[in-house]
Amino acid sequence: MLPFARVTIIGLGLIGSSIARAVKAHMPSVRVTGHDADPGVRAAATALGFCDDVTDTPGAAVTDADFVILCVPVGAMRAAADSIALDLPIDAVVSDVGSSKGTVLAALQAALPGVAVIPAHPVAGTERSGPEAGFATLFHGRWCILTPPEDAAEATVERVAEFWRRLGAEVETMAPDHHDRVLAITSHLPHLIAYTIVGTASDMEEVTRSEVIKYSAGGFRDFTRIAASDPTMWRDVFLSNKDAVLDMLQRFSEDLTALQRAIRWGKGDELFDLFTRTRAVRRSIIEQGQDDAAPDFGRTHD
Amino acid sequence: MLPFARVTIIGLGLIGSSIARAVKAHMPSVRVTGHDADPGVRAAATALGFCDDVTDTPGAAVTDADFVILCVPVGAMRAAADSIALDLPIDAVVSDVGSSKGTVLAALQAALPGVAVIPAHPVAGTERSGPEAGFATLFHGRWCILTPPEDAAEATVERVAEFWRRLGAEVETMAPDHHDRVLAITSHLPHLIAYTIVGTASDMEEVTRSEVIKYSAGGFRDFTRIAASDPTMWRDVFLSNKDAVLDMLQRFSEDLTALQRAIRWGKGDELFDLFTRTRAVRRSIIEQGQDDAAPDFGRTHD
Structure with a gap:
C-alpha cells in the first residue's frame, strides 16, 4: 500500500524538486502538487513538469493533500506553515526537510496546532540550488532522519518512514535535540x-x-x-x-x-x-x- | 626532441609510479629506471611493470640517468639525495615532487653540490598511496610548479618544464618561498x-x-x-x-x-x-x- 496518495511540496528547489521527481519515479500513481513563493521557480517547475500541478498560492496547493512537505529554508518554516494553516485538511500529515529539527518542530507545532507534524531530514544534497538542480535518485542509499514529537502516533511515523523508504532512503528516528x-x-x-x-x-x-x-x-x-x-x-x-x-x-x-x-x-x-x-x-x-x-x-x- | 632519454625515479608510491606510467604513455622511447627503499614496493613495481628496470640500490638506479626525480616524503629528501650522490652522473639533472620547496631545495643542494637541481611540485594526487595507486593521467590538466634556484641555467629549467608538459601538466615557475x-x-x-x-x-x-x-x-x-x-x-x-x-x-x-x-x-x-x-x-x-x-x-x- 502506498503511504500517501496526494503529496504537496511547498518549496521547489533542489530538495523539493528532487522529492517530486523521486515520487514520479517510484510511486507514479501518487499525485504531486507543488508551490513555491517565487513566481520564477513556479514557472520553471511548470516547464520542467515534475509536478502534476503547480499552484499560485500555498493554500491552493494543500486543500486536497494527505501529505505536505515543507522544503523551504529553516528560517522560513514558520511562515510556510502559517501560509497553509487555514486550508490544510484536518487529517493531513505535515513534514519538512530542514537541516535542524528542534526549532523547526517547535515552529511547525506552534503554527499548526492539532495537526500531525512529523519532521524529517533527508541527509542528501549537492552544492546546486533551484528546481533545475533536482534529480530522482538524490535520496538513494542516503539516510532520512525522522524526529517525531513524543506524542506522535506510531502509525503516522511509519507512513512517513515508508514514504522515504519508497524514495530509496534508509530511515532512522531520533529525538530532535x-x-x-x-x-x-x-x-x-x-x-x-x-x-x-x-x-x-x-x-x-x-x-x-x-x-x-x-x-x-x-x-x-x-x-x-x-x-x-x-x-x-x-x-x-x-x-x-x-x-x-x-x-x-x-x-x-x-x-x-x-x-x-x-x-x-x-x-x-x-x-x-x-x-x-x-x-x-x-x-x-x-x-x-x-x-x-x-x-x-x-x-x-x- | 625529448627533454630526457633515461629517467630514474626514486620512490615508487602514488606520485613516482604515476610519473613512470605517464612517461611510458607519453614518451614510450624513454627508459625508466626505478628504486624504492621498501623491498615490498620494489617487488610490486616489478610485478606491475611500469619501469623498464627496478634496482635493489639507489646508486644502481642513477648510474646511467640523465634525469633523476626524488619521489619520497619531504623529510626523506636529504637521505634520498645522499644515497645517490656518489653514483650520479655529473651532467644529470635532479628534481623532486615534494609539497614544500624551501627546505627541499636547501637539502638537495647541500647533498648534491655542483649538480643541477630543479625542484618541482606537481599539484596532483589522490587519497591513495603506494605503487598500485598510480595512473598515467594523474597530471593531465594539473599544474606543476618549478622552483629553480636563482642561478639555474634557463635551458635546464626548460628541459624539466618540457618533461612535465609532455606528461600533460601545465608548468609555472616561482620562488620557493x-x-x-x-x-x-x-x-x-x-x-x-x-x-x-x-x-x-x-x-x-x-x-x-x-x-x-x-x-x-x-x-x-x-x-x-x-x-x-x-x-x-x-x-x-x-x-x-x-x-x-x-x-x-x-x-x-x-x-x-x-x-x-x-x-x-x-x-x-x-x-x-x-x-x-x-x-x-x-x-x-x-x-x-x-x-x-x-x-x-x-x-x-x-
Whole structure:
C-alpha cells in the first residue's frame, strides 16, 4: 500500500524538486502538487513538469493533500506553515526537510496546532540550488532522519518512514535535540569550516585569487564544493542550531590549537598518530556505502 | 626532441609510479629506471611493470640517468639525495615532487653540490598511496610548479618544464618561498583542517562513531577524503613548511572566530554575505578546469 496518495511540496528547489521527481519515479500513481513563493521557480517547475500541478498560492496547493512537505529554508518554516494553516485538511500529515529539527518542530507545532507534524531530514544534497538542480535518485542509499514529537502516533511515523523508504532512503528516528547535535558535527560544522577557509583564501594579499584557483587541486577545491551551497539555507541552519554549532566549533578549535602546537614544537609523532587514525574513518564511510570507493571521489582524470 | 632519454625515479608510491606510467604513455622511447627503499614496493613495481628496470640500490638506479626525480616524503629528501650522490652522473639533472620547496631545495643542494637541481611540485594526487595507486593521467590538466634556484641555467629549467608538459601538466615557475606560502593556503591548511575535524568527530562522546559515518553525506565525508592521505607525507609537509602553515592557520582562526561571533549574536547578514562570496570561488575553479563541473564532484547517484 502506498503511504500517501496526494503529496504537496511547498518549496521547489533542489530538495523539493528532487522529492517530486523521486515520487514520479517510484510511486507514479501518487499525485504531486507543488508551490513555491517565487513566481520564477513556479514557472520553471511548470516547464520542467515534475509536478502534476503547480499552484499560485500555498493554500491552493494543500486543500486536497494527505501529505505536505515543507522544503523551504529553516528560517522560513514558520511562515510556510502559517501560509497553509487555514486550508490544510484536518487529517493531513505535515513534514519538512530542514537541516535542524528542534526549532523547526517547535515552529511547525506552534503554527499548526492539532495537526500531525512529523519532521524529517533527508541527509542528501549537492552544492546546486533551484528546481533545475533536482534529480530522482538524490535520496538513494542516503539516510532520512525522522524526529517525531513524543506524542506522535506510531502509525503516522511509519507512513512517513515508508514514504522515504519508497524514495530509496534508509530511515532512522531520533529525538530532535540529538539530531541537532549529530548533524552539527557531520554537516553544520563542516559547512562552517569550508565557508571560512574559502573566505580566508580569498582575502590573502600576497597570494592572488588566480593562484588560489590554479593550485586548488592540492586540497582546497574539495572545500569549495560545500562552500558553494545555498547561502540562505545555510545562514538559517547556523542561526537555528546555534547552541550545538557553537559547542562543536569550540571542540574543533581546541583540537586545532593542539595540532598548531604540535607543528610549532615539531612533534611529528602526534601528527602521525592523528593522521593514521583519520584514515580509518574514511574506510568505514566507504564500507558503509556513504561515499564512492573510487579515489578522488571518482572525479574524471582524462 | 625529448627533454630526457633515461629517467630514474626514486620512490615508487602514488606520485613516482604515476610519473613512470605517464612517461611510458607519453614518451614510450624513454627508459625508466626505478628504486624504492621498501623491498615490498620494489617487488610490486616489478610485478606491475611500469619501469623498464627496478634496482635493489639507489646508486644502481642513477648510474646511467640523465634525469633523476626524488619521489619520497619531504623529510626523506636529504637521505634520498645522499644515497645517490656518489653514483650520479655529473651532467644529470635532479628534481623532486615534494609539497614544500624551501627546505627541499636547501637539502638537495647541500647533498648534491655542483649538480643541477630543479625542484618541482606537481599539484596532483589522490587519497591513495603506494605503487598500485598510480595512473598515467594523474597530471593531465594539473599544474606543476618549478622552483629553480636563482642561478639555474634557463635551458635546464626548460628541459624539466618540457618533461612535465609532455606528461600533460601545465608548468609555472616561482620562488620557493612564494610556492610555500601559496601551497600553505591551497593545500597544507585544507589538509590540516580536514585531519582536525575528522579527529574531532571521532572523539565525540554523545555522538557515536556509527552516527558520524551514517550521516556523513551531510558534508563531513568531503573532509574524510583528504584526511585519508598518506600520514608520513603529511607529517613531513607540516614540519617542513611550519612558518607558512602556522601563519595561514592564524588567519583561518581569526576568520573562524569572526564567524563564531556572528552566529552567537545572530548576525545573519554577515553569514549571508560570506556564503555568497564563497560561491564565486567555486565557479572560477570549475571555469578554469581545476575541478569537475558535475555536481557533488561527479559522484554516482544510482
